[in-house]
Amino acid sequence: MIQTGTLPKLGYANLRGLMDLQLGDEKHAPSATSTLDVIWVLYDRILRIDPDRIDDPDRDRFLLSKGHGPMAYYAVLAAKGFIAVETLRTFGRYDSVLGHHPDRNLVPGVEISSGSLGHGLGIGVGMALGLRARRSPARVFCLVGDAELDEGSNHEAIAFAGRARLDKLICVAVDNRSSTHGWPGGLAARFALEGWSSTAVDGRDCVALERALTAEHRGRPRALVAVVDSKG
């Protein structure tokens, strides 16, 4: 049973329950569950962020470019103390801060407003450039979906990030085989072609995800294709 109204640090076992508190966007449930393990691993083991210092200029940035189905994202934010668990019950209401697509101006710890596909990676490239110019150690993690990569804007970002050797930029492409025409040769090959370090792993294997997210990729941006079941 989830305890509500406080900001405890909850664990992986609580996430499904936290997602169940968010009603009304069942259409995107597969989209939400497809990202669950990736987002959990990022917030639990990878990101250097603190809910009490969300404006730290040297914090790592996580960008949910694929803003659809943010229930997993909100669940992890609640589990990690960025938002109150009770807030999850307001999901989608008129005066809630938690919409069916996230708004950075409403939700503490959310770095970009997203929902329309194909925006996050371009912003992430700009963030990585800005942080590099500031000599910041911060990294930028951008989560996209395989269907989202149909949007041409992503490919402007993928190509340029490779040329600019943005080694603090990590793109996690959650691949639940929802791209209408698919990606011949696999998504990892698409990134590799543009100079990224890339690999594909089981998107439900938290150990493999952590290992892939911490792998060396000096001088190149990193792409991690997290493969999950098509039903999410």
Place this chain on the structure above:
Amino acid sequence: MTATMRERFYETATELVDREERMAVVLADIGSSGMSRALQAHPDRVINVGIREQLMIGVASGLALTGFRPIVHSFAPFAVERPFEMLKLDLGHVDVGAIVVSVGGSYDTAVYGRTHEAPEDVALLSTLPGWRIYVPGHPAEADQLFRVAAMGDDRVYLRLSEQSNRLARPIRPGRLYVERHGTEATIIAAGPLLDATLEATADMDVTVLYMTTARPFDGDTLRGSLAGELVVLVEPYQTGTSSAEVAAALADVPRRIAAIGVPNAEHRKYGTWQEHNAAHGLDAGGIRARILRALAAVPVL
């Protein structure tokens, strides 16, 4: 020879990035020659992303989110129309600032045809909240407005043009400049159409207001300067772009409003901007004829 708005922009942008570490520039190839020294001197924050205009705006957003004041620059169709959703979301909805500096006016490079024309730019950006839109009519004014924009953190569109009035005016950002007082009508001339408007109305007893800030529209000065029963907008971009703002400013003051500008139509001609101005009735003779029709309560179009 006086530098053009575009040449002044490159000079000042280079000066600003030299002087202020928070300034950044994002190009999509256009302007890379004019900014070549800055590209070499500051490769970490003067960035040419290649012909990728959607990325240009996204990168600007990311730079703003990491504390920079980004300037993005291209021809108006590629700075406004192609990446319009990025302007709306990556800057507007994310809620960060940037200075978008376009060149080409409505059809400065008419010889390139419709693909390089964007008389819709000001109207399009006017549909988005929170944008300050500058339409200077002289290189010195463009430089003044650019420097003001560089000091802020908001979203600014600076529309540069090859067209220019002969003299700069002592403009103030956000305000209409009262060029001339009269009694029979109020004429609002935007940006580089001031000279043609003054020539067109030289023997008329009309007030002429000069607009270099299109948004937010300065309704206060308009209300305080009204003359006669007629207000005529003369804009070098799409006809009626500011009609709604004028109407809103005069909601409780009965006036007729006539709009002169670039028609909303495909105009499959090349040549020069002077020829296009003449074709659209935006030279002195055309503006005069239409103001006379408006004064006579005959439709101007």
